[in-house]
Every structure is written in structure tokens, then in C-alpha cells.
Amino acid sequence: MPSEKIDQIIQEIKHATAQTKExxxxxRLRFISKKSVVGELFAAMKDIPVEEKKAYGQQVNEVKLLAxxxxxxLIEQVNQTEKKSKALDIDLTLPPTQVPLGGIHxxxxxxxxxxxxxERIGFNLSEGPEIEDDWHNFTALNFPENHPAREMQDTxxxxxxxxxxxxxxxxxxxxxxxxxxxxxxxTLSPGRVFRNEAISARAHCIFHQVEGLxxxxxxxxxxxxxxxxxxxxxxxxPKTKVRFRPSFFPFTEPxxxxxxxxxxxxxxxxxxxxxxxxxxxxxSGMVDPNVLENCGIDSERYTGFAxxxxxxxxxxxxxxxxxxxxxxxxxxxxxxQFRSLV
Ligand code: DAH
Numbered sequence: 001m002p003s004e005k006i007d008q009i010i011q012e013i014k015h016a017t018a019q020t021k022e023x024x025x026x027x028r029l030r031f032i033s034k035k036s037v038v039g040e041l042f043a044a045m046k047d048i049p050v051e052e053k054k055a056y057g058q059q060v061n062e063v064k065l066l067a068x069x070x071x072x073x074l075i076e077q078v079n080q081t082e083k084k085s086k087a088l089d090i091d092l093t094l095p096p097t098q099v100p101l102g103g104i105h106x107x108x109x110x111x112x113x114x115x116x117x118x119e120r121i122g123f124n125l126s127e128g129p130e131i132e133d134d135w136h137n138f139t140a141l142n143f144p145e146n147h148p149a150r151e152m153q154d155t156x157x158x159x160x161x162x163x164x165x166x167x168x169x170x171x172x173x174x175x176x177x178x179x180x181x182x183x184x185x186x187t188l189s190p191g192r193v194f195r196n197e198a199i200s201a202r203a204h205c206i207f208h209q210v211e212g213l214x215x216x217x218x219x220x221x222x223x224x225x226x227x228x229x230x231x232x233x234x235x236x237x238p239k240t241k242v243r244f245r246p247s248f249f250p251f252t253e254p255x256x257x258x259x260x261x262x263x264x265x266x267x268x269x270x271x272x273x274x275x276x277x278x279x280x281x282x283x284s285g286m287v288d289p290n291v292l293e294n295c296g297i298d299s300e301r302y303t304g305f306a307x308x309x310x311x312x313x314x315x316x317x318x319x320x321x322x323x324x325x326x327x328x329x330x331x332x333x334x335x336x337q338f339r340s341l342v
Contacts, residue, residue: 003059006041006059006060006063009031009037009038009041009063010063010066012030012031013031013063013066013067013070014066014070016031016070016074017074017077018074018077018078019077019078019081020078020081021078023074023078024074024075024078027070027071027074028071031067031070031071032067032068032071036067038060038063038064038067041060041063042060042064045057045060101339102339103335103336103338103339103340104338105327105335105338106315106319106321106327106335106338107208107311107312107315107327109315109338110311110314110315110318111190111208111210111311113235114188114190114210114231114235114309114311114314115188115190115210117230117231117234117235118188118212118231119188121227121230122186123186123187123188123212123214124186124187124188125187125188125189125190126173126176126177126187126188126189127173127189127191128167128170128172128173128176128189128191129167130166130167130191130192130193130194131158131164131165131166131167132164132165132166132167132172133163133164133165134150134162134163134164134165135175136167136172136175136176137155137165137167137168137169137171137172138150139294140175140291140294140295141171141172141174141175141250141251141291141294142250142251142288142290142291142294143250143251144250147250149168154168154195154196154197155168155195155196156194156195156196156205166193166194167191167193167194168193168194168195169193169209169211169308170189170190170191170193170209170210170211170308171211171251171306171308173187173189173191173211174189174211174213174251174287174291174306175291175294175295177189177213178213178215178291178292178295178296178297179295179296182297183215183216183217183297183302183304184214184215184216185213185214185215185216185304186213186214186216187212187213188210188211188212188213189210189211189212189213190208190209190210190211190311191208191209191210191211192206192207192208193206193207193208193209194206195207199324199325200324200325201322201323201324201325202324203324204312204324204325204327204328206328207310207311207312207324208310208311208312209282209308209309209310209311210308210309210311211306211307211308212227212305212306212307212308213287213304213305213306214227214304214305214306215287215292215297215302215303215304216302216303216304217301217302217303218303219286219302219303219304219305220303220305221254221286221305223305224284224285224286224305224307225242225244227305227307228242228258228284228307229242232260232281235314235318236260236263236317236318237263239261239266240260240261240263241260241261241267242258242259242260242261243258243259243260243261243278244256244257244258244259244284245257245259247283247285249283249285250288251285251287251288251291251306252283252284252285252286252287252288252305252306253285253286253288253289254285254286255283255284255285256283256284256285257280257282257283257284258280258281258282258283258284258307258309259278259279259280259281260278260279260281260317261277261278262276262277262278262279263279263317263318263320264320265277272320279317280313281309281310281313281314281317282307282308282309282310282313283307283308284305284306284307284308285305285306285307286303286304286305286306287303287304287305287306292304312324312327315327319338
């Protein structure tokens, strides 16, 4: 092996550069691998005359060392270049990526607002199960045995057990609270309720109610009226009027439906209030003495009022939503409109 060839290889190694992984690999193949030029120098050993073998061997070992030192250098170089080019990949002039902001569902906002209004006048919060027994949903609330609300078309019964159903109203929580606590009771029970109804713009099989209950000595219908009057003004604005229409519920006597003046036309009459100037927001009344007694409360000493309102209904009036289905469809175009509400 002529020594010029070795010198040439040494020069080549000294001047080698690599910017990329590919160039690094080319270097490795040419100078490091078994079949590289350095490998060939080792292979040529067998043809070297014996007296020159030692010197040749030393020389070739030096070349090998040089090649591998250089290889390490090049690896470091390529790593540095890669790092730099990665850093340069950042375009500082690009506008920032938008982080999509979530929003609170309008029903949640409405529920929070209702709770806030009643908490400020001394109501606490209570909850009950969505799967209820007949006693809490109907019997304790004074529903007669053959009341139509118990029938299959209204109530989702649990199969094979007519005693267990999905609660049809939050009035069941009234019973649970009165069974557990002694008056004075002032409680608000928001929750999900279920009715066996076809889904349409005005009806749904799953919706939300909020129940209110106040039991103490000397609670009167005037207290009920004032409380709901206060609520309507806080919720819908100071100009809102409230009207009580005589009605019937098995668990209240007397009973009344609660109307508020139409928010759209202010009471003049429009298509939202069907020309009447009034819209219904719920039911109410004085707790029937039978219900108090069913729950272990002395009806001679205590009286109470109760009310139940639909949360969807209140949200629809407040935000002028005309289709109940929008609340559960998760259409982002609908939900987006409530993003700024807290
Ligand atoms: N539970 C009734 C319903 O779902 C609403 C209701 C009416 C609740 C009168 C009450 C009440 O507490 O006093 O239709």
C-alpha cells in the first residue's frame, strides 16, 4: 500500500465535513465501517513485507484513530446544526394560535342565578335522587291512588317494579327534606326530572326544575307572593310584574300558577305570550296539611309554601330561546352565543 494513498486518506479525513445525518452516514461508510477505506488498509496488511509490517500497522492504527476522532467531532457538529435549525424553524412573526375558550351552558348559568337569588334571602340547597320511590314522588305528596300523573304515559317506571320511577318533579325533594329536618325549613332543590313525553320544541322527556319550600310558624300566602315577586324582579328585571292564577296541585292548597309579564312585549301582547301579555313560569301554593303530616310535621303548628319552576322555561324567557331541543343538542353555534355570560 503506497504511503501516498495513506496520506491522501489522512487528508480526506482531516477535511471531511458533515451537516446532515446523511453526510454523517456517508462519512461512516467511507472511513469507519468494515468495508471502508480504512478497513481496506487493514486488509492490505497481509501483502506487506514482514519487516515493514510493524511500521505499517502503527500507521494504519493512527489513521483509524484519526478517523474515529473525526467521526465523534462530526456527530457533535451535526447535532449542533440540527438544534440550530430547529430553533430557526420558529417563525416569530406568526400570529399566536387561538386557544378556544369554553363557555358555561345557559342552563347552568340560569341555575346558578336562581340559586344565588334565593340564597341571598336565606334558602339553603338540597338534593334528592333522580330514581325515586312512589312514596316520595307521589304518595307523600297527596296524589290519590288513581291520579293520572302516576300513569304510564307520564312516568318512566323501572321495569318490573312499579314502586320505583324516575322522578317526575323535584317536589319529591320537599318530602325528603321535611322527613329529615325540623322547621324552620327554607330550602331550594334544583334538579333533573323525567317525563314520558315525545320530544318537541315545547316538551322534552328530560328537563330541569327548581323547587322551593318554606315551612315555619305563620308562613302565609303573602310570603309566597313576596318571595316570588322578589325572584321575578331579580331574575328578569325591575319592571317585571307577577300574577298568580288559581290552579290545582295535590300537594298544595290553595294552589296557584305563577305568571310573569311578557319580557318581549312588556305586557302588550305578542306571539311569545300568545297575545295575553303573560307567560307562565311555574306552580306554587301553600303546602297541604296532609303533606306536612305525611312527613312528620305538625300541621296545627306549622304552615308552609312551596313552588316549582322549570329551569329551561326561565332560560328560554330570559335569553329568548324558542326551542327546548337546543339545550341538549350541543350545537356549538347555539352554545357559543352564551360564552360571555358568567
Ligand atoms: N311539581 C309541580 C310540577 O312538576 C310544580 C309545582 C307546583 C311545585 C306547585 C310546587 C308547587 O312546589 O307548590 O308540575
